[in-house]
Amino acid sequence: MRYEPIKSDLFIQNRKNFMSQMLPSSLAVFNSNDTYPIGADSTIPFQQDRNIYYLSGVDQEESILVLFPDAPDPKHREVLFLTETNPHIAVWEGEKLNEEKALKVTGIKTVYWLKDLPKVFNELMTQCNLVYMNTNEHYRADHATQTREDRFNKWLKENYPAHQVAKSNPILQRLRSIKHPLELEVMQKACTITEKGFRRILDYTKPGQWEYELEAEFMHEFLMNKSRGFSYTPIIAGGKNATVLHYIENKEQLKAGDLILIDVGAEYANYASDMSRTIPVSGKFSVRQKQIYNAVNKVKKEATNLLVPGTIWKDYHVEVGKLMTSELLNLGLLDKADVQNENPDWPAYKKYFMHGTSHNIGLDTHDYGLLNEPMKANQVFTVEPGIYLPEENMGIRLEDDVVIQEKGAPKNLMANIPIEMDEIEDLMNS
Numbered sequence: 355m356r357y358e359p360i361k362s363d364l365f366i367q368n369r370k371n372f373m374s375q376m377l378p379s380s381l382a383v384f385n386s387n388d389t390y391p392i393g394a395d396s397t398i399p400f401q402q403d404r405n406i407y408y409l410s411g412v413d414q415e416e417s418i419l420v421l422f423p424d425a426p427d428p429k430h431r432e433v434l435f436l437t438e439t440n441p442h443i444a445v446w447e448g449e450k451l452n453e454e455k456a457l458k459v460t461g462i463k464t465v466y467w468l469k470d471l472p473k474v475f476n477e478l479m480t481q482c483n484l485v486y487m488n489t490n491e492h493y494r495a496d497h498a499t500q501t502r503e504d505r506f507n508k509w510l511k512e513n514y515p516a517h518q519v520a521k522s523n524p525i526l527q528r529l530r531s532i533k534h535p536l537e538l539e540v541m542q543k544a545c546t547i548t549e550k551g552f553r554r555i556l557d558y559t560k561p562g563q564w565e566y567e568l569e570a571e572f573m574h575e576f577l578m579n580k581s582r583g584f585s586y587t588p589i590i591a592g593g594k595n596a597t598v599l600h601y602i603e604n605k606e607q608l609k610a611g612d613l614i615l616i617d618v619g620a621e622y623a624n625y626a627s628d629m630s631r632t633i634p635v636s637g638k639f640s641v642r643q644k645q646i647y648n649a650v651n652k653v654k655k656e657a658t659n660l661l662v663p664g665t666i667w668k669d670y671h672v673e674v675g676k677l678m679t680s681e682l683l684n685l686g687l688l689d690k691a692d693v694q695n696e697n698p699d700w701p702a703y704k705k706y707f708m709h710g711t712s713h714n715i716g717l718d719t720h721d722y723g724l725l726n727e728p729m730k731a732n733q734v735f736t737v738e739p740g741i742y743l744p745e746e747n748m749g750i751r752l753e754d755d756v757v758i759q760e761k762g763a764p765k766n767l768m769a770n771i772p773i774e775m776d777e778i779e780d781l782m783n784s
Contacts, residue, residue: 355413356580357623362461364536365411368529369432372409373423375525380424381478382486382522383510384409386417388502399582403503404717405488405526407624410434410460414450416468418506422478429464430478438467484518485510491523494720527722531714533732537625538757538767541716541734544581544622545755545767548629551575551620552771556781561610561635565590568616569604576620585626586719589617592635596749597742599709608635613643615749619719626719628736629768630753637782639775643748646741647775649681650750653739657711658756661735661764667712667725674711678739679703687741706741715755731760734767 376382384406390398402413410419418435425431437443439450453465466474479485487507490497511519533541551572558571568590576583590604596615608614612635619627632647634640639647657674679702682688688702696702712735714723723733735758740751752773756764772778 355623356582358580359459360411360540360623361536362411362459364534365409365459366461367534369409369421371529372522372525373421373431375529376421376423376486377484377520378424379482380484380486380520381420381422381482382488383506384419384421384488384522385501385503385506386412386415389415390499402624403488403501404624405522408526408530408717410462412436412451412456412460413624417451418468418471419462420475420478422482424482425478426481432462432464433474433478434460434462434465435468435471435474436465438469479514479517482517484520485514486520486522486525488522491521491527492718492720492722493725528724530716530721531723531733532730533716533734533757537716538732538734540623540625541627541755542767544585544620544625544627545629545771547576547579547581547620547622548618548627549768549771550579551618552616552629552631553781555616556633556772556778557784559608559614559633559635559782560637561608563608565592565595565604565606565608565614568614569618572618579620581620581622583621585619585621585628589615591615591617591749594744594747594749596632596751597744597747599742610636611640613639613748613750615751617751617753624717626715626717626721627767628715628719628738628753628755629771630738630740630751631771631773631778632750632752633778633782638779642746643750644775645685646743646748646750647752649685650739650741650752651773653677653681654737654752654754657739658737658754658766659763661712661729661737661756661758662762663729663731663758663760665729666727667723667729670729671711674739675701675703678707678741682706682741687743706743707739708742709738709740711739712736729758731758733758735764 387403389400406419416437420433456465488503554575555568555571587602591601592608592614593612595601615632617630692702714721738753742749754768756766
């Protein structure tokens with residue numbers, strides 16, 4: 355992988371934390387993702403399952419991690435199964451992990467080749483009573499594709515029907531929601547790469563260019579800084595396109611006088627960043643654009659200060675709604691009657707700000723988090739209010755990634771990315 359290796363201390367600690375939550379006489383299994391086909395002999399570039407990566411640091415296909423803290427043989431308490439490398443694979447794909455490299459990356463001493471899985475795994479299953487299965491239980495997950503993990507879980511239940519089963523996900527949700535200092539370092543790196551991309555396009559943008567050209571400039575900067583690319587499909591939305599929340603075509607020409615809503619983030623070492631900025635195509639904001647921008651920026655700043663230990667995610671969004679309602683009243687976009695007669699399930703402000711303000715971020719852009727529990731230090735959230743005005747061909751969203759602190763306001767991982775209008779105008783016209 356092109357990124358700088360993460361210290362194995364992180365993965366050793368993550369496994370220790372996970373195993374401390376396992377029931378007696380239990381075993382947990384984690385599989386790599388598939389390499390998905392496109393057609394003919396083409397495949398989508400491989401991306402690792404986030405849970406096996408979180409627990410091992412292994413970033414290659416066809417890998418299996420087994421955790422068995424009560425194994426009678428101490429060497430079987432942490433086990434990796436890997437594809438056996440050979441000269442042919444080395445020539446065509448590059449060398450895969452061997453025992454020595456796997457130990458350095460993961461801190462795991464026991465490594466078997468996948469061909470040994472049936473025999474070794476069967477032995478381990480005779481020594482345990484319960485198996486933790488890895489399942490995707492994110493509240494926004496909606497996938498029809500059967501994963502490698504899904505197939506393994508089906509095989510497991512068919513071949514070992516007498517074993518009890520449990521879900522690893524509740525443990526992982528809790529662990530992954532609180533970031534280790536080494537994780538925060540990697541996430542800061544991803545945000546810094548995003549900053550470099552944004553500064554590049556501030557110097558590049560002018561009327562007549564195309565949205566996809568800005569996308570290309572971001573990708574150039576990301577790749578030059580050891581990122582694999584975007585954390586998610588980027589949004590480069592000029593003019594009215596910015597009022598489509600998930601506009602990803604990035605195919606239109608940029609017009610003088612319009613704004614561009616940019617929602618992008620660099621990935622680094624499988625960790626995500628997520629930034630939104632809105633800039634003027636011509637390098638100067640109009641008076642009206644400044645009014646809307648100031649309102650969004652004010653809500654963002656006040657919402658950020660609400661992200662402290664003890665805050666409840668649902669209550670937080672109610673408070674942010676009140677902040678946005680106040681700004682929309684000041685702008686004349688809402689009046690008192692709109693607020694008095696609003697539907698509690700869809701408040702008046704939702705006409706102009708229809709999405710949530712914050713989500714967890716980490717190994718996934720929409721990361722695991724305990725949304726029904728009070729917020730805790732070292733959780734990382736986005737903050738991304740917006741106002742969308744289709745009739746004015748304008749959408750403005752501003753977004754940073756912030757780390758909740760034990761005391762005081764969150765730490766902004768994107769504090770160095772320009773956001774104030776004066777600085778943006780100065781940089782675009784320097």
